Amino acid sequence: xxxxxxxxxxxxxxxxxxxxxxxxxxxxxxxxxxxPDSPRAAGWAAEHPAGRAGAFRDAASHGEVVVxxxxxxxxxxxxxxxxxxxxxxxxLVDVANPxxxxxGSGRGxxxxxxxxxxxxxxxxxxxxxxxVKALNTVTADVMVRPELLPGPHTLFMAGDExxxxxVVVGLLGELGWPAGxxxxxxxxxxxxxxxxxxPLWLSMMGALGTTIFNVHLVRx
Ligand SMILES: NC(=O)c1ccc[n+]([C@@H]2O[C@H](COP(=O)([O-])OP(=O)(O)OC[C@H]3O[C@@H](n4cnc5c(N)ncnc54)[C@H](OP(=O)(O)O)[C@@H]3O)[C@@H](O)[C@H]2O)c1
Numbered sequence: 001x002x003x004x005x006x007x008x009x010x011x012x013x014x015x016x017x018x019x020x021x022x023x024x025x026x027x028x029x030x031x032x033x034x035x036p037d038s039p040r041a042a043g044w045a046a047e048h049p050a051g052r053a054g055a056f057r058d059a060a061s062h063g064e065v066v067v068x069x070x071x072x073x074x075x076x077x078x079x080x081x082x083x084x085x086x087x088x089x090x091x092l093v094d095v096a097n098p099x100x101x102x103x104g105s106g107r108g109x110x111x112x113x114x115x116x117x118x119x120x121x122x123x124x125x126x127x128x129x130x131x132v133k134a135l136n137t138v139t140a141d142v143m144v145r146p147e148l149l150p151g152p153h154t155l156f157m158a159g160d161e162x163x164x165x166x167v168v169v170g171l172l173g174e175l176g177w178p179a180g181x182x183x184x185x186x187x188x189x190x191x192x193x194x195x196x197x198x199p200l201w202l203s204m205m206g207a208l209g210t211t212i213f214n215v216h217l218v219r220x
């Protein structure tokens with residue numbers, strides 16, 4: 001493994017979970033937050049002396065690879081603060097789901113759907129960024145420890161640039177995802193289905209009573 005500089009946008013549950021695992025694996029991680037001195041961001045940095053917390057712009061500038069782990073309805077605003085100059089040319093792993101928690105009955109409908117997706121909105125807004133949608137279909141703990149589930153299970157990925165997807169497959173491999181369990185769905189437009197999977201994921205979570213689950217795709 002070659003240590004990489006990773007910029008994490010978001011100090012929420014997903015941001016801190018992925019960042020912690022990446023530090024554990026030896027990567028150089030900056031967690032970006034609206035307020036780097038907040039208990040979540042500064043607390044994470046205090047627990048991970050090899051990493052540090054900063055503003056969204058610091059994290060984006062630092063990363064060779066940047067992870068968008070912000071609330072989906074706030075992602076474009078967060079990326080605007082990070083700045084197009086900090087993001088240009090970088091691989092951006094988009095983990096976010098555009099659930100609108102201001103509407104609906106607590107779980108939130110999708111703010112963008114059907115003929116568009118958050119990942120496509122990001123790609124359109126930042127054409128120089130190499131957006132790869134991945135990891136948004138499993139809970140944070142499964143993202144970084146797929147071995148929590150027995151046997152093979154499937155992770156989806158979409159993005160326009162094959163080289164960027166290869167970088168992401170490499171990082172996913174370090175997290176424990178075998179390449180054979182990663183299904184490349186094609187261009188970034190396929191992120192629509194990955195994001196529209198969320199209502200089904202939420203129903204499965206309700207039916208199963210746990211977030212620690214995933215699907216395994218089988219074919220003839
Ligand atoms: N939770 C999961 O297991 C899971 C699984 C798959 C995908 N996802 C997706 O991953 C993303 C993060 O999830 P999470 O569970 O970590 O959420 P969370 O704990 O609620 O964190 C939300 C993140 O969004 C940022 N944010 C919120 N409002 C913002 C605003 N107005 N402007 C800029 N940034 C704002 C926060 O920034 P600060 O750091 O400044 O607080 C925080 O980092 C979401 O898109 C979610 O749908 C989550």
